[in-house]
Amino acid sequence: MFSSKILHATAAALSVAMLSGPALADEMVYGPFPITVKGYDGSKTNSVSYTGQVARHTLHDSLKVLAGKGNGKPNADLKAQMMSYFEGKDAGRDILAPTSKGSFKIKQTKVDDISKKKNLAGKTFGGAITGMPNAMTGAELVSFWIDKASAADGGQDTANGYDYPQLISKFVMGAVFYNQVVDGYLDENLEADKKPNDKPYGEGAAYTGKEHSWDEGFGYFGAPAHTLKLSPADVYDIAKRKDDALAKADFNKDGVVDLKSEMVFGPAYYAAGADKGGKTNYLHTITKAFLDGRKLLANAKGEKLSDAQRAELKGYAKVVADNWQLVLAEATFKYAGSVYKDLAKLQTIMEANGDTDKALKTYIKHWGELKGFALALQTGKDNLGETATRLNRMIGFGPLLPNRSQVVDVDKDGNYLRDQGVSWGEYMLHMAKVQKLLIDEFGVKARASDVTGDMKDLAGKLGGKASAEND
């Protein structure tokens, strides 16, 4: 109790010091950074702000929760509620996720507590999604899925093989968060004539154009500001809201987790998930690139960036983009492996005439994650061309179902059309080939659930360095 009082007193003293003097950045933490805008006359002392992005993370997390609430019958209210989180900008929306859990207390309970009038639809990838029928735009596809989710049972349509919470969530991670960053904030916004650093972002803003743009990019990544002080396992635990993760998340030690700077959201969670295996370091690499870029901007002291500075900043942006793409590719890889295993398991159950219900649900869930991430991967800055075509063809518009059918189209009324799909074995092989494609085209390293990984290891064990021998 005594130590807790001292802790609080120290924290309070520190807060006062931070408020009263110029903000002093911890080298390892994303913010606070000093205000560099020339002539700024406001009261703020910290130029870092990415609340709009955090608000969108909560909209995304909440939308995922809602997408699993259907009872199998059309539900206009549920659909409207989902649309308010996707498309609406309504005041008073509750944060349905992440919420407090056990001793993991979260500071905010309303989206407006973070930022007002935010939605996801306005920031969703506007290109055609060729991996699903009828080439819908990103926002049209999410709206289509929301409609389907509102009528699905617990978010799943087992007849056609869709898990809407997973499809929506994973796709949005690409179509909103990844796309906004790699195709916007860290791309065109780094040009000299866009969001200049010698002007405030907007009138009276405490940050320059470039500073805020960069911060918004970091916000979409969804990593706590103090990520570099955390291990991937810590970050993973925070996302899972484990009891003992509070201490890891609560950087300012005020006893609650501030969603604005201390919480883990989607992209960072998946980066940590890949890194937990110890073969990759996406989480820290991306976070450090963001931090290094932000330090460069703070050091520019509100002056226009030189070409050399912008070139350096673009270098950091490239690190972010490349590694973020790898995070999505790793997740796609992992779920292709999960789907492969699920197919093998279903086959075993079917051959024994067993009850496939549970295994089918797991399969459909994993397929939703696979498809969502595979589509997310295609929402980056560059058209993936043939790689995207192959990925989409092998995964299909829907999973191969136990009765060997597969969705092949959606009619004008939004009904799925199915046809006989490929054979079970061939579809399993597609999953193995998806993994190979991701290795060949992206060089994924974490390779969770590698279908042929053990065979590769064993082949290595057999050795056999060729030498000309006889008997």
Place this chain on the structure above:
Amino acid sequence: MDVSIGAYLDQLIGPLFDPEKRVFAGYLASAFLIALLVQIFFSGQRLLPATKTILSGKIWWSRSARTDYLITALNQLFMMGVAPRLLGKLTIATLLFDWLHIAFDGRPMIWTGAPAWTVAAGFTVALFLADDLTKYLLHRLLHRWPVLWCFHKVHHSAETLTPFTVFRTHPVDGVLFALRSVFTQAAVLAVFFFFLGDRVDLVSVFGANVILFAFNVAGSNLRHSHVWISYGRTLEHIFISPAQHQIHHSLAAEHHDRNFGVVLAVWDWIGGSLCLAGHRQTIRFGITDGTADHHSLLAVYARPLVEAAGCVGRIFHWRPKTMQFPAKAKTASLAAIIGGAMVVLALGVSAAGAQEKVLNIYSHRQPFLIEPFINAYKKETGTEVNIVYASKGLAQRLMAEGERSPADVILTVDIARLHVYADKDLLAPVQSEVLKKNIPPHMRAPNDTWFALSKRARVIAVAREVKDVHAIKTYEDLADPKWKGRICVRPGSHVYNRALVASMINADGMEATEKWAQGLVDNLARRPQANDRAQVKAIFEGVCDIAIINNYYYGKLLDSDNPIQREWAASVQLIFPNKDGRGTHVNISGGGVAKHSKHKEEAVRFLEFLTSKTAQDLYGAINFEYPVNPAVEPSETLKSWGEFKEDDMPIARIAELAPEAQRVIDRVGW
């Protein structure tokens, strides 16, 4: 290719430190100790003389042995270049692993309850057995095939044997052994991994297969030595003793082509090439091939190539000839080629200038099925026709292309796929009196956007020799419990079956159709799978006696180039169901004009052509389909399969009922 000195030394000396290699220092040491014990206890030598005998310079520094060392040094350099270009075992294992998925339609795991150690033990033993067997087989071939012997005899030309004689080999021989190893390991690896998953492991000692480790520790190197060790009559039927392998290297005629085995003698025993060591003998090693020099580099590397070429030449009676080509003729030919090319070019240009009529077709029908029509049309009209063929994705492509699409005509193979185009508003309405005349109203879209061009009947194929099934008269009969376990059919969701179910809903109503579909599924002999042809094959194989197929598959099998497929067809006969009632369900192949076609008139003309007698006859001749034009008679072949009455429900209704049909199919688990 890494040719640094370090890499070369690693390749050269590495085997001495690699327990996976026979010349690993530890194995050499164990062989030396065994040899020492044999010399002391069986030859009565003292330690020093015994050591001198084993390490005698007459053996280890003989002309033959020195050649061994030189060959080793050169071959290892060669292998550094070649090995990376050989097929890798992982590549082959992956190909086989992939193929097994198709062959077993999935991945059936076996021995799922078996403890991991038993799986690892099984894999280790299997790998050893496969490795030893393929070594035996290849070794046998190397001796028995004259061309291969040209290379393998380099190994046998050694007149003194040391453990390093294992490296005395022609590079071709070395590559064959390396490939054998790659293929064997890949096959065992893929098969075990496919069926047993990640429980598969290698039981190893210092990284080497435990069985080979034991073999090598037990003195494997002495097989290439002058130390005579026999295992005795019984054991030499199971394991090859050093003495047996020395016999294999013997000059004596009675020893030729004996003891090909490496570890196990059982292969030789089975193959009739086993020779037991018996009493100790003095053996002269080497070969007698009429040449004196076996140790020069020319003899080792070049002579086998020349001799092998001679062997091949004798096989093909080949005589090299010098081609004569008069200079004048060359000039004349060149002039002819250039002149010809110019004529072709000129004709091409003039043709292009004259060519105004163009037609672009997006086709779901396979090229070989559509090309005869195109050729006939070109002949009749002179129109330039381009085809884009794809079984899937054309509608999506057309949508994405929008107004820019070059497509004029869409051709599909069933109503469901045709309906997709209409549903997506990708087809233009067509006003054509010819089409109206040639195509009955129930065979075209109410809004004239698509048209049937041929008909295919969904028939029941029954085993010709099984009489009771010939009593089947209707689709409804298939739900009779008396056919339990006797029906084969592809998955219900396939458009052909879904169309059939839609026609049943149209005729019998939802409730009755679902009951029927459930009855049918209950009667299936196996899980619905594969395509229509595979169902006929299943009848041929006795898996079932009844199948539902499209009529033209029967024709294709009858007409197949493959005699086995003709046998499948001969084993069945067709029943045209419901001919006493509403008639047999028919599906269509059809087409329409693309909404954004730039050559609409031409497109309509082409569709009209497809309903003409010429084209309608072609449908029957090429693909055993029925004419849609009532004025055209079906082909004689089709008539010979039986007359039938067609269910003349509006074909558009099938598309309308498809979603309900799909729900029925899902509910009954078809």
